Amino acid sequence: MVEKESLAQLLDDGRRKIQVTDEELAEAKRRRRLLAASVRRAFPGSTTYFNGSVAHGDANTPLTDVDLGVVLTATSAVPYGPNKKSALALMEIARDAIHEDLDDKFPKLTIEVEGRRRAVLVRFGDPVSPGQDDFTADVMTAIPHPSGRGLYIPNTKFAAQWDRADPIAHTRMVLQAIEDTKVIFARTVRLLKHWNGTHSKPMCS
Incomplete structure (x- = not known):
């Protein structure tokens, strides 16, 4: 008699097939650390945070991107915010610092600021997963909210x-x-992410 696998076993087998590999994760985290160090240098006294699938522990293979943010000090943030200056200047500072620090490590590196809604888009020109075209990072420049709770994050599409x-x-x-x-x-x-990607994204995260 052929023993049938339980639903739990089938799901576990499926999960192992789609989860990010150790090699992909290690390289993504290395690049994320490089970016974090660069933006902290660009904004003295700032702190960085990680978010997205790598930070949340639910990344799948192939791994194509990573997300992080830099939070300015309250003093540095004074000129920025609603009814003040936009984040464009901050995004340009981040772009320049990343170029200075990483161009030699990633010869095909490109960085987009123009037209970006929330974050600087870093294209490494070098994937971490076999068969992929590239690996990217969203780097957000944020400022503390005056209440002390949460942040103001850029939204260039909003007045x-x-x-x-x-x-x-x-x-x-x-x-x-x-x-x-x-x-x-x-x-x-x-x-659910894998199912969503396989079936024309019927759900919104």
Whole structure:
């Protein structure tokens, strides 16, 4: 008699096939560290944070991007915010610093600021997953919210040029959900992402 696999076993097998590999993850995190060091240098006293699938622990293969942000000090942020200066100058400073630090390491590196809504788009010209065209990073320049809770993040498509958000708290909540469910949350998200990508993205994250 052929023993049938349980639904749990089938899901676990499927998850292992689509989850990001150790090699992909290690290289993505290395590049993320390089970017974080660069923007911290560009904005003295700033802090960086990580978000997105790599930070949340639910990345799939092939791995194509990573996300991070830099938060200016309250003093440095004074000229920026709603009804003040946009983030464009900050994005240009970040772009220039990344070029200075990483051009030698990644000869095909390109960085886009013009037309970007929220973040500087870094194209490495060098994928971390076999068979992919590239690997990219979104680098967001943010400022503290005056209330002390959350951030103002860029929104160049909006008249005020800034939106209130809290990506740091969002990542903290996701990680707490992963811990509370003993990793089931991350595994479920990974499977749903794969299903979504296979079926014309019928769901919005």
